[in-house]
Amino acid sequence: MIRVFIVDDHPVVIEGIHSLLQNETDIEWAGHAMNASSCLGYFVNNTADVVLMDISMPGTEGVELCKIMSEKYPGIFILGLSTFNQGLYIKKMIENGASGYILKNSSKEELLKAIHTVNNGGIFFSGEAGEALAEYQKSSKTHPELSPREKEILELIAEGYTNPQIAEKIFLSPFTIDSHRKNLLAKLGVKNTASLIRLAVERKLI
Amino acid sequence: MIRVFIVDDHPVVIEGIHSLLQNETDIEWAGHAMNASSCLGYFVNNTADVVLMDISMPGTEGVELCKIMSEKYPGIFILGLSTFNQGLYIKKMIENGASGYILKNSSKEELLKAIHTVNNGGIFFSGEAGEALAEYQKSSKTHPELSPREKEILELIAEGYTNPQIAEKIFLSPFTIDSHRKNLLAKLGVKNTASLIRLAVERKLI
DNA sequence: GAATCCATCACCCGAAACAGTGATTCTTAC
């Protein structure tokens, strides 16, 4: 018997999963919480085998809760749950102790498979989530990190300052700003300011 | 008796709402569809009073389906349903015939109130959605709309194309692209490409 | 102590962007 607990701030999702699981003979509904603190409260006197956890709760609650839970109760398996397919979040959840990740548009079969897999100590990703993670890993490998100075200049560029203005602002030679700017383009593999800013915003570098 | 039909690509949401509504004496579950075409298929031989419609289905399916449904079956009230609180989408749904809009993290009470309100011909917004819409209306007043051509060129700029390249791509004179580009800068009140792209991404214009 | 990376500065040059101005069609709205 697998005891399943869910943490999600959407009543509809809680109800939906409850309903999907209620006829499963080997799954027991342990309960639900709608925020991080009531989840932690529940586990003071109770336990479960698998916790389904919405990662897109207000703030970074999902990711933080995942970390706390996995450290405090290493025997409980956590399954990330989200509407979206964002490599960055998926990676963070895994880094913080989640054993898997499924999308909310998964079928009942996929959900059951995920619960069983993580309950047996396995790792489960819904297909698309796995792809998103792979894509993310790839992009963070192929594109090296930016130095602090480069980030600073990138932000100033994004705010609309020109090279001479940036130079004046941070007391450097315009030539230096120009060099950094060219390095930014090279490192990120783009060829003009438009794509640079687009990429920076998409990757949340600024 | 209000017959409720739901269109959503998330099985969990369908189950959740079904479950939330199943003990309501004045609500009858008409059924569900997981995409636009099966929804349209259903209404060939059946009907309903209120349709709950996820607007964030793949592509612009949600918005388009809303338009088709409201034109074809003006007697059916549509209630937009979404995880997010995006003024632009809310506005589009309303423009295309929806009678209200609720977030998926709404409570059971709010959901019931919304269904009853739209079924009586009223307009319903969950609080946050109303705020988001107001915010959007406000920002679209202070910031004028872009013409289709301008949007097209803005996107191409964001993809890193230069004026000459864009000109070649869409068979126009480089002078024309230059004019549009200047108009974009003027309309959005920025003075170079960097701030233009930043603003465009932030306002989700691209 | 050699290698590597960061940060700084420098110059040339062509291409692109930006400012200013003005003009012509065509539709849409009042």
Add this chain to the structure above:
DNA sequence: GTAAGAATCACTGTTTCGGGTGATGGATTC
């Protein structure tokens, strides 16, 4: 029927960007 705005094209400047290339000092690392 005219006013307004969208879309198109045109020319002239000045400024900025971006490619190429190279140099120096300092910190880190192995």
